[in-house]
Amino acid sequence: MIFTSLLETAWHALTTHRMRSFLTMLGMVIGVAAVILMLAIGQGAQAMVRSSIESMGSNLFIIMSGAVSSGGARVATGDAPSLTFDDADAIRDLPDIMASAPVSPGGAQLIYGGVNWNTSVYGTTPDYAVVRNWSMASGSFFSDADVRRGARVAVIGGVVARELFGDEDPVGKIIRIKQAPFEVIGVLASKGQSLDGRDQDDTVLVPISSAQQKIFSNTLRNRARFIMVQAVSEKRMDAAETSINDLLRNRHRIGLGQDDDFTVRNLTALAETAASTTRIMSLLLGAIAAISLVVGGIGIMNIMLVSVTERTREIGIRMAIGARRRDVLWQFLVEALTLSLIGCGIGLLFGIGGAWLVERLAGLPVAVTLASVLMAVGVSFLIGVFFGFYPARRAAGLNPIDALRSQ
């Protein structure tokens, strides 16, 4: 028997029971649509986390002034950051450290021409660009010399450039940051959202010395709210953390048994945790959707079994005029496969359409990947074979004369 005849026979059988075929397919449609949609949402979330992690920079520590709920009573945050610029320099000289940048953060209003824009301002050093792996869209980053002299220069993020300058080239222009004039010497390349959901391009970086003198008017000079540190490699992260702790305890003269006045956080490890959380979440979503796909498959088996029982006489007639067992087996198997694959095709359309709607209406990032589509098709094929085989074998196992006599 030729393959096209099998398809023809299956198609005829399915179209003579339209309603039944449609309802049977519905299970597959819902299952496949759910799998595609859930995977799209999960993978969208993962992709977002991944790009946030990449934009953060790699092998990062953040050292914050003050102990965060370790000893309980003593909290040295607030106006007196315990970390100094010298601490940052000393950390950079440690063997496992690549770069170390003190940061003094704050908010300020920017003015250019008649335009105002409120944004976050970071006073820092050129190492910050290294640590954050931040390249320039145009112009250049400020230098160590700029930091030493307290130069009034600024590097602005893409959002700030767009809001203040529009289509104008910002480089070389003078902006006012809290009334103090600063020359824009560079525009940062775009980074997008950070892990905590902030827009990293809505920022201004200035030399930390200038920030403290002209913008934050800090009385405590040479002190940093936090220091961003990059280790030389992932393998050296643990060693780097130990040596940073030892160095700072030594420099701050913290004796045995005394609490630290700083906190070292491994940002890369935190990011990994966030990544594995989203991975588990998307796996879970996929698994729940997969269950509905299996239920759809059981629906197919159920209907195929009914169909075999109902069509016993037809099977007998086919056998009497020359259908071999394998012809009957294939007939029912192809029928089950046709149901599952057409259901899969419709499910794909609904799943992809649903993903598009989720992105449009809920604003969630989604990613329908070729791999998830291929997987859905493959699984539907296997479901067709798996759940179609038992009813098909039952049909093929009938005795011609018994089948013919039935009814």
Add this chain to the structure above:
Amino acid sequence: MAVPGAPLIEVANLEKDYPTGAGVFQALRGVSLSIAEGEFVAIMGASGSGKSTFMNLLGCLDRPTRGSYHLDGQDVGRLSSDQLAALRNREIGFVFQGFNLLPKLTALDNVALPLMYAGMGREARRRQAQAMLERVGLGERSHHTPLQLSGGQQQRVAIARALATRPRIIFADEPTGNLDSETSRQVMDLFSRLNREEGITLVLVTHEADIAAYARRCIRFQDGQVIEDTTVAQAVA
């Protein structure tokens, strides 16, 4: 392929037991006979005498409990179920009392069905099926479904289907059982013509003497045994 001089059908000591609640029921108790190619045989006998049981064995739809069956010199008992299916497809055509057409298929598709299992392509089998329908006088009705046809027409579609693969033998179990006398006569004329003009071997079960009169040989069954086997010299005019 045929052994020269050997009969087309040869059964020896054929027995068929049916398991029942009260033990086995012996539907056939040692039937031995042979049928040559081109014969037209009627099988008669009381209800329950084993005629259908015998036909089903000859038609390779069922296997005997004991005894042997040679078809065209070949020991049918040694064939696998797939080989039997191929044999039914190529060498044997069936006509049943209840027509046994597939209700959702058109007459044309019903007739084309055996050709599908013979591995013939769609266009070729539709052409051949159409030719067969024309032969039984239903060329105009090829796109009707069985429900849209009369009993006699349905039986002629069934005959066209039996003829589709150009088999050498046709087994017909009470083919006129559901037909009135006029349509019965048409169907029987068709059978006679096939036997006379194409040399198709015909074995036919019937309860009616006037139907059996179309045949040249009459085998009578009683309680699972052959009690009479007569050959009539006369041919239907």
